[in-house]
Amino acid sequence: MSFAALPFPEISPEIFSIEIGSLTFALRWYALAYIVGLLLGWRLCIRLVRNVEYWPDHTPPLTTQQLEQLLNWVVFGVIVGGRLGFVLFYQPEYYLSRPLEILKVWQGGMSFHGGFLGVSIVALVFAWRNHLSLLGLADLLALAAPIGLFLGRIANFVNAELWGRPTTLSWGVIFPGEAAQSCADAFGLCARHPSQLYEAALEGLVLAAVLLTLALRRKWLQSPGALTGVFLAGYGLARFLVEFVRQPDVQFVTEENPIGHALHFGTGGLTMGQILSLPMILAGVALIWWARSSHATRQPKKHAEVA
Known part of the structure; x- marks a missing residue:
């Protein structure tokens, strides 16, 4: 291909x-x-818990001691949920025929949607066992999550994995490896969208900025569940959009289905990432509406002064 493109950095x-x-x-x-993302997210949560003025009735959803205990649960949920999500959502036939391969996490293969479900389950159990506000706890985790998402997508780029579809745009990246160069032709190398960096920007930086602005300046922590809804809808929308330029997993791509749609309708379809993101968007919007409506009904009404 005879167009300008960026070489992949030697990292x-x-x-x-x-x-x-x-x-x-x-x-x-x-x-x-993973390690830095969890630690930075934990430190952010500690600071938010200690600033009681952000919370309804000046009461955070848990103590700093309980937050330290929760960190271990979250690590377990991220790793186990992320791995099982990848196995079940993306390559079930391969791993079910080779069950011992599931344990080889160091070889790669993690799913955000699986990790999200894993963390959701452990947070639900932790809140139930400790008699905590589930929505308040969920809001706290939602504020910390974009840190890990940003760092994880940067790591995906460094690993030269999960790259995008071929492009002729000037910021296309020539990723190394036979799989990444499968679109190369006799005129030169194949450049692809750096979709990992798109996701790092949208799921990490933009989503973090929106959540922190709503939490610290707009006082949305006073509406339990609202920030969780913003996270769900924001991540789902970002992932849904990036899927248009992200190369789908190889098991979904065939000669008859070069786009890699996991669900077909008419002449179009949806990728697996888009299918998994749609429920997040819908649930997020519904949760924002419910949380903000409930908060409005709890506010004391102002009575007009009698002249």
Whole structure:
């Protein structure tokens, strides 16, 4: 292809590795993104919990000690949910025929939607066991989530994975590897949308800015569930839009279905990412409407002064 494109930066997926005998232990950028994302999200939650004026009746949904306990639960939910989500949503036949491969998390293969479900389940159980406000807890987690999403998508880019569809735009990136270059022709290399960076910007930076603005300036933490709705709708919409330029998983692409639609209707269809995002958008909008309506009914009515 004879057009301007950006070369992929020479960044190793491994930060460093140590060999002990025949074994090699490596710290990868993707693992570091999970660790840093969880720690930064935890620190943000601590600061929000300590600022009681943000919460209804000046009462945060949990204490800092309970927040430390919740961190362990969230780590479990992210890893187990993310892995099982990838297995069930994207490659069930492969992993069901090779069940031991499911345990090899270090080889890659995590699903955000699965991780979201995993965290939702552990948060529900944690709130029930500790008699906490589920919606308040959900709002807290929603504020922390974009940090991990941003770092995770940057790590996807560094790993040269989950790239986009071919493009002739000047910011297209020439990703390495036979799979990424499957669209190359006799005229040159194949450039693709850096869809990981699109998602990092939308799911991470933009969504974080919107959520923090609503929480800190608009006092939306006073409406339990509203910020959770914004997160659901915001992430779902961002992911739905990026799917138009993101290369679908290989198991969905055939000669008859080059776009990789998982659901077909007429001449169009939806990718698996779009199918999983639609319920999030609808649930998010409904939750925002319910939470804000409930908050309005709880506000004391102002009576006009008698002259």
